[in-house]
Amino acid sequence: MRRSLPLVIDIALTTDCMGRMDQDKFYQKGEVFWDRGGPSPPMKQYLARHAVRGRALVPGRGRGHEVALAVEHGLNATGLDIAPTGVAEARALYPHLAERFVTGSLFDPPEEMRGVYDVVLEHTCMSALPPAMRADYRRGIDLTLRRGGLADRGVVHRAGA
Numbered sequence: 430m431r432r433s434l435p436l437v438i439d440i441a442l443t444t445d446c447m448g449r450m451d452q453d454k455f456y457q458k459g460e461v462f463w464d465r466g467g468p469s470p471p472m473k474q475y476l477a478r479h480a481v482r483g484r485a486l487v488p489g490r491g492r493g494h495e496v497a498l499a500v501e502h503g504l505n506a507t508g509l510d511i512a513p514t515g516v517a518e519a520r521a522l523y524p525h526l527a528e529r530f531v532t533g534s535l536f537d538p539p540e541e542m543r544g545v546y547d548v549v550l551e552h553t554c555m556s557a558l559p560p561a562m563r564a565d566y567r568r569g570i571d572l573t574l575r576r577g578g579l580a581d582r583g584v585v586h587r588a589g590a
């Protein structure tokens with residue numbers, strides 16, 4: 430019974446902060462409970478198995494581990510995150526990739542990030558959103574992908590993809 434408690438806390442905190450778009454407070458307080466200190470195993474497995482190429486967007490990039498992994502795999506990756514403190518932490522962790530970490534919202538992506546990505550790779554960005562925000566998320570993905578681009582959350586393929 431007690432083992433399910435962390436999951437309940439995750440959902441409650443994330444939903445609350447996402448609803449108010451105040452994700453930065455987690456970084457400010459050092460309460461980044463989702464951070465594994467490195468790229469997520471499913472993303473590592475995905476990139477090891479799939480030869481994705483070109484420009485990659487990592488929305489909800491957090492501390493930048495998935496961007497670093499994508500670059501290692503030869504992708505021209507950019508990470509977009511709404512939390513400015515998270516961007517600063519990503520730049521401190523991966524100074525050689527500093528220019529790849531952008532502050533902004535996937536829901537209203539910067540002009541230069543629209544319609545240019547071959548692939549979107551992400552880990553726990555959409556899944557952390559309250560259901561009411563998932564249409565905005567989907568719209569953001571559609572805005573940033575180039576025509577014919579691929580959205581993949583690193584773990585789950587869209588039906589038919």
Ligand SMILES: C[S@@+](CC[C@H](N)C(=O)[O-])C[C@H]1O[C@@H](n2cnc3c(N)ncnc32)[C@H](O)[C@@H]1O
Nearest residue numbers: 452463489490491510511512534535552553557
């Ligand atoms: C659960 S964390 C995942 C972070 C990272 N992908 C990881 O797995 O370590 C979700 C991230 O999404 C970011 N986020 C939330 N809403 C966003 C939005 N509208 N646009 C961009 N990033 C957003 C948060 O700031 C947070 O860093």
